[in-house]
Amino acid sequence: MNLPIDFTKTHVVHQWKHDRPLIACRISPDGQQAVSTSEDSSLQLWRIPGGEKTILKGHESWVHALCYSPDSQQLVSGGCEGSLMWWAVRTDAPSLLRKSDAHSGWIRGVAISPDGSTLASVGNDMLVKLWSMANGEKIAEWGGHERHIYSVEFHPSGNQLITGDLLGKIHVWNIADRKLERTIEATPLYTENKGQQAEYGGVRSLAYHAERKELIAGGTHKATNPFGAVHEPLMLRFGWDDGALRKSHACEGIPGGLVWRVQWLKDGTAVGVSGGSTGGLLLFFNDSQEKEIHRFNLPSLARDMDIHLESNMVATAHFDSHLRISIMNA
């Protein structure tokens, strides 16, 4: 039986090396496999805990968007070439099930509905698309964002879809009629740097906590020099019912950081992985204060993470080409 989470005791237990810098990662829901993507456009399946690696090739570009089906049998990946790929990943010879030319330009995020029936994808074409997990057929698509869409999550009810964009706008959609129900403003995550004539930031990640009815959005702020990686990590905690900002979780002493992904622990602790010129960090926040309650220094700059609550595992994808598995207890 696993020990209860004690994130102050987080430590790396495995590190597995690929040939090229990693980009994204996920742990399968059953905790027996992890997947990473890398700058060679391949996917790497890693058996947990042994670390045996299987390479999946098919994408023509980098892959930022990943998700497992709830039964861990399928993996969906979204590439910068705009393709969605469905993979059978729990066979002796993992293989491509189907491919869809889904978006024009980069796919930034994918998510699977709680019942496992529907896939949502978003990307640089500013479109939201729904797909059947059973056969890959497109169910619906719609627009409504004015900039690239960076993140997507299903509400646990399965009735709403939550999408976040570069401007810091979080749209809540009614899935049944594809209507925009409301917009939550996460504008502190957006910077228009007029000196550099650039827009930067955005809602890089979203996570919803069902029991607490809270939404958290991760990204960056204080982007005084976006071209030079001078910006600080920021996570915004919103109440779901009223959309009100409850906490702005900022950090001191991280002049170059960006929260690539946010996730929840069961007790309402929000966890973010920060990468940037300050290095790789896991940042932990509770609802009692805005400042972090703990930070864990990762061995190398991280670009993504995934938490497996049942086993207290955290997978992190690193620039130094390693996938690292950490445990959040002693």
Next chain:
Amino acid sequence: MSLAHYACGSREHGLSRRQFLQRSGSTAVAGSAIAGGLGSLTTGLAAEQLKTQDMRIVVFNMHGGLSQLESWDPKPGTKTGGPCRSIPTSVPGTHVSDLLPYTAKQMHHLCVLRGVNTSEDDHGKGAYMMLTGRRQTAAAEYPQIGAVAARMLNDESRGLPGHIVVTPGGGGGKGNESAYLGPKYSSISLGGSKPPPNTTKPDGMNDEAELRRHDFRRRLNEEFLTRRRTAITDAYTHSYEQALRLMERRDVFDVSKEPQADQDRYGKHDLGRQCLMARRLLENGVSFVQVTHSNYDTHNENFNFHIEQLGEFDRAFATFISDLFDRGMLEKTLVVVLSEFGRTPNINLYYGRDHWSKAWSIVMAGGKVARGAIFGKTNDEGTEVVDGQVDHGALFHTYLQAVGVDSTQSIAVDGRELPIADPAAAPVWKVLT
């Protein structure tokens, strides 16, 4: 508005360029800093003939350092290629980055030089080299291509300046950009779609009063010049007279007078308006226009920023090229797309690319430049030039030759013969027809 700030904090980026008219009075226009020597410029017969040929130059200055890998020399599927792919163009066998889909359809008008090696990774020094064709030294200042074009190509009888820089906010013209050619050939800076500032009469001033005012100024000037004429007083006099001519032709600078359909085609953003302004200026006979697009100094998240910036550039630039061709202007207009350098093949830990001057690309089109051509080659990962290497000196010669200027000749300034371009360099004849 000043030009863009850069990531690396060099002195180049901390300075805002002097504004056109900044030093002038309410209606008077002093367009140039007074610096460098100025003599009585002599003009030979050949040069005068050149001015009647209506040759023009447009430079797209991709401030900060455009990535060659995300534009003209993609390396998809390699260690350095990044997430962008290559796409076919209107020239069979030639590919460019998938961030340039509209430009790809105009490739038959373009000539890509993929073997640029300038060996200078500093923003300011690199920009100086690319705009003057010389390496910066403490011993001498050299005129920028815009000043040379104004000197060699501009027909002053049109009443328009020969050297115009178009930026989103109107900043520009920093430093001694005309050097020994004199301030007469320094740039006038325009902000996007707006006419130059201070080119309307002050409120309450009628035409008669305005005329009397300038007559009075001229009389005083003439009296003063009989005793104390200098290069500086000549420059001031020229600036005032140029301002008056500009006021008469103010409409030339008003992009809103272009058809709405054209404004839509170029894009409703700063660069779209800048490009349309450039077209308008060329059609009215301005000999040199520099369009500045900021910013490409993408040490962080290079790919996101190039998607953003080239998303603006691609359609506006392709429309510009297509329009010049359709209107019969491309034969007489050299178009250059340059930066101060390229970006590293290596992708850093922030998904960025840093400064890289050893192997990068520029693009030329129009004038005497070969159409649909690729010149030069880099190795598989884009780290070195393996064929057709050129540098800033050769490029400067080539720009001028492309508009009929014999770049190996000299300009007479104040009794001195000064080489137009670096005598140690030579044009890239292979890209000229």
